[in-house]
Amino acid sequence: MTRSAILVVEDEAITAKDLQATLEDLGYEVCGTASSGAEAVQKAGTGRPDLVLMDIVLQGEMDGIEAAQQIRANWDIPVVYLTAHSDMETIRRASITEPYGYIVKPFTERELHSNIEISLYKSRMDRMYRDSCERIEKNLQGTIDCISELIRTRDPFLNRHQKKVTSLSCAIAEEMGLPADKLEGVRVGSLVHALGLMIVPAEMLAPAGTLSGDRLRMYQEYPKIGFDLLKGIDFPWPVAQIVLQHRELRDGSGFPFGLKGEAIIQEARIVGLAHAVVSMLAGPNGRPGVTSNEMLAQILRDKGVLYDSLAVDACIRLFREKGFALGD
Numbered sequence: 369m370t371r372s373a374i375l376v377v378e379d380e381a382i383t384a385k386d387l388q389a390t391l392e393d394l395g396y397e398v399c400g401t402a403s404s405g406a407e408a409v410q411k412a413g414t415g416r417p418d419l420v421l422m423d424i425v426l427q428g429e430m431d432g433i434e435a436a437q438q439i440r441a442n443w444d445i446p447v448v449y450l451t452a453h454s455d456m457e458t459i460r461r462a463s464i465t466e467p468y469g470y471i472v473k474p475f476t477e478r479e480l481h482s483n484i485e486i487s488l489y490k491s492r493m494d495r496m497y498r499d500s501c502e503r504i505e506k507n508l509q510g511t512i513d514c515i516s517e518l519i520r521t522r523d524p525f526l527n528r529h530q531k532k533v534t535s536l537s538c539a540i541a542e543e544m545g546l547p548a549d550k551l552e553g554v555r556v557g558s559l560v561h562a563l564g565l566m567i568v569p570a571e572m573l574a575p576a577g578t579l580s581g582d583r584l585r586m587y588q589e590y591p592k593i594g595f596d597l598l599k600g601i602d603f604p605w606p607v608a609q610i611v612l613q614h615r616e617l618r619d620g621s622g623f624p625f626g627l628k629g630e631a632i633i634q635e636a637r638i639v640g641l642a643h644a645v646v647s648m649l650a651g652p653n654g655r656p657g658v659t660s661n662e663m664l665a666q667i668l669r670d671k672g673v674l675y676d677s678l679a680v681d682a683c684i685r686l687f688r689e690k691g692f693a694l695g696d
Contacts (some may be wrong), residue, residue, distance in 0.1 A: 372488055373399040375417040377408040377435065378450070379427045387421065387450075394481050405430025412439045419468070419487055424451040424458065433458075436465045446491040448483055450475070508556075508603060515560050526562055529646060532694045534558040536642040536683070539692055541635075543682035549605070550635060556603065557610030558639045564594030564611070588623040591615050606633055614639040617674040637676035641667065641683060644675065649694065660687055 374396050378384040381403070388398045399415045402408040404427040412420055420439060424432040436447040448469035449462055462470060468487035471479060520527035537558035541551050568590050579587050595612035613636035616622035618629055622640075632640070648663045658666070664684055671680040686692035 371395060371397040372418040372484075373397045373415070374484070375399055375408070375411055375415060375420045376401045377403075377405075377420060377422045377426065377432060379403040379423060379425070390477055390480065391421075394477070394484075396484070404428035405432060405435035408432070408435045409438045409442075412443060412445055416443060417445060419484065419491070420445055420447045421484075422447050422449050422467075424449060424453055424462065433461050433465060436462075436467065440465055446487050448487050505604075508601070511601060512556055512559055515563060519560075519563065519566060526565060529650065530559060530562055532646045532650075533561060533639065533642045536645060536686075536692075536694060537639045539686055540638050540642060540679055540682045543686055543690075544638075544678055546634075553605030553607065553610070554635050554638055556605055557607045557614075557635055558642065560594065560598065560607065561611050561614045561639050561643065562590070562594070563597055564590035564592065567593045588615075592624045606635060609633055610636045610639055612636075614643055616640065618676065619673055621674070634676070638679050641675045641679045645683065646694065664688065 374391055376384055376387050376391070376398055378387060378401065384401050384403070388401065391398050399417050400411045402411050406428055408420065408422065408426070409430075420436070422432045422436050426432050426435070432449065432451070436449070439445050439447060446468040447465065448471065449467050450471050450473060451458070451462075452473040454472045459470070468490055469483040471483055516527070516530070519530060534555060537554050538551065541554040546554070568587060591612050591614060595608045598608040598611055601607070610633070612624070613627060613632050616625065616627040616632045616636065617640070618632070618637075620626045620628040645663055645667065647657070648666065649657050649660065657663075664687055667675055667680050667683065671677050
């Protein structure tokens with residue numbers, strides 16, 4: 369069985385030697401020692417130990433807490449602090465680096481051993497959890513790619529429309545300063561926002577002009593159809609809700625449920641605006657629509673009435689100030 373490799377960071381030479389001997393007696397491999405924060409960072413990067421035992425007060429400008437911060441950020445190596453300092457300020461600073469243990473000197477061999485074993489176990493579990501999350505995310509992305517390919521095969525025009533909506537939705541969300549998880553939710557939701565249209569008969573979509581009666585009612589069901597197809601998939605983002613709500617409008621005149629205002633989730637309000645903009649510019653059935661200036665004037669008139677005010681402001685900045693273009 370491979371022995372766990374430990375980097376010892378301790379500026380007292382005698383203490384470091386004693387600690388190395390104790391660790392080797394316990395069955396660990398000491399892959400190196402360091403007496404300064406800078407040396408600890410360098411040796412952690414080259415040796416990639418399984419764990420770092422870190423003193424807090426070290427030689428040089430960088431203390432153990434700063435060194436641990438860099439080691440965790442760069443290589444995600446678990447750190448256990450060994451220190452004589454137990455004051456609240458030191459503990460507060462140390463806790464920010466998310467250490468796997470905090471042992472106050474003097475300590476017993478049993479304390480050291482149990483802390484190391486618990487930390488190594490927790491590190492393995494954390495790594496397994498991250499790997500599992502990465503596999504799930506990869507599988508979810510594969511699902512989205514499969515759906516997008518089905519849409520592309522069924523209707524090339526709808527596929528181009530979705531790509532443009534996705535491009536604009538992501539740009540608006542980024543311009544609004546949304547956090548990374550919401551940005552990803554907007555991206556995934558916009559990629560499949562029109563999924564339900566694949567179920568709507570082509571004859572309901574092809575004729576130009578305004579739909580009415582049964583044709584209109586059937587068309588207005590497409591967000592719910594898309595929602596029903598996606599609701600069983602456990603996305604980490606509200607993808608099914610984005611699909612369901614992207615045709616709702618702030619004044620309640622949208623569909624399928626006539627939701628109003630904040631009842632429509634932010635991600636759906638962004639995708640809904642992007643859908644409206646792309647549709648205005650494309651025109652009915654892919655024919656030329658309005659000009660960019662006409663579109664911007666229209667969404668400005670409907671700001672806060674049909675469309676989210678912050679999303680409209682972001683969209684206008686993108687087109688007028690940042691030269692955003694949808695492309696072909």
